[in-house]
Amino acid sequence: MHIGVLEDDLDQQAYLEQCLLAAGHRVALFTYASELRRATLQHTFDFLIIDWRLPDSCGMDVVAYLRQHDKWRGPILFITASQDEEDVVKALEQGADDFLVKPLRPKELVARVGALGRRAGYALPLLKTIHSTIFSLHTEEHYISVSGKAIDLTEREYQLATLFFSKIGELITRAHLLELVWGIKGSVSTRTVDTHVSRLRRKLELDGRHGLRLRSVYQCGYRMETCPLIDTASCSVD
Template sequence: MSNSDLVIGFLEDDPDQSDLILLWLEQAGYKTRLFQSAAEFRRGLGSEAVDLLLLDWMLPDSSGPEVIEWIRSSANAELPVIFLTARNSEADMVRGLNAGGDDYVVKPAKQHELVARVAAVLRRIGIENVDRGQFELPPYSIDTRRRRISWDGQDVELTPREFELAAFLFRRHGRIVSRDSLLENVWNMNASVSTRTVDTHVSRLRKKLDLNGEYGWRLAAVYQHGYRLEQT
């Protein structure tokens, strides 16, 4: 997939810091989403709406380790998190990584190093070929430039909306994605809109791609939460 398909979140209450870091990420081709408090992150579907989170340690209503502990006990415990903080002691680094951080960057961050660390963590969690517009989850291949999904080398006929839905779910495999998040990110609709459109499209996608577990992947409904594409 291209970087522009990926959303990097930043949980940071300092506007000068956030403006600079988000600019760097956008220059690298990523979409960005800012959260200025832990409460905003929890309310704003943060763990569903982003592919990776940059996390400050000192927040107005929580601490970085408390936020990551919440993430690791949530429905989307696999969300990759990089600490980005001024706390530079070895004890803090150890605590941050032991709490579940995937990496630890000390402020002031260097632009190219930070972007490289983001890309490295994304690769480690299975998002390969970030700059090449294609990623693999065998037997499926997702080509975001041609906007096609193939299964064992054969293209599957999908509508544009079905492709967007499939790419969103494949990119977040293993994570629960709510209907609200799908409405917001795939349909560009307000999450408060009540509709069965998501369920109908998910059902069609499950049939077209045989996401019933027989071929290694299952698109499962998670009661009172949403959907999760899981490996069987």
């Protein structure tokens, strides 16, 4: 999932980023509520994590604004150092889907994010579940190995790969890829996307031989699909 994190403590930011990246998610960090609100209008996020105490606002007010004014419908996980029951209830009433108290525990954090994501219809990253014996995602070094062999990928190719692996079976439009990976939103040429995807397909051998194929969907975008482990001629890429 593409997760936006609103947290003003830089150490907490780094901690959250490390936990989420290790779980196969993409992360965008924000210190100020105004930054996050602008970003949600310009980019597509699947999930938000919002802290209570912020330098320019209150996290609860941010949640309420996103829900009521911006009509944001994705999952929101609220985090705070407070353990007061009334604070928990207020956060949930304002629109948070779940609540975690600091200090955050990494396994619980990842599990809560995964549970909320599944509830909202997002699959867990593929590399954490199936085909992990063939495809391995090395999040700290930003590379992917196929059958134990490290594949030389550019940073954009790596970002594309992690996005496709996290959304198995889902159609991802070229416009969405441009927005998430290139940071471009609007009507622009998508030829560069096609070139990068074609190169990625070849490098990672996503033609069906390993049970996965990266398929182009005519005039729409791309979809990562599972298929039987058979030879490449029987599982062709369209």
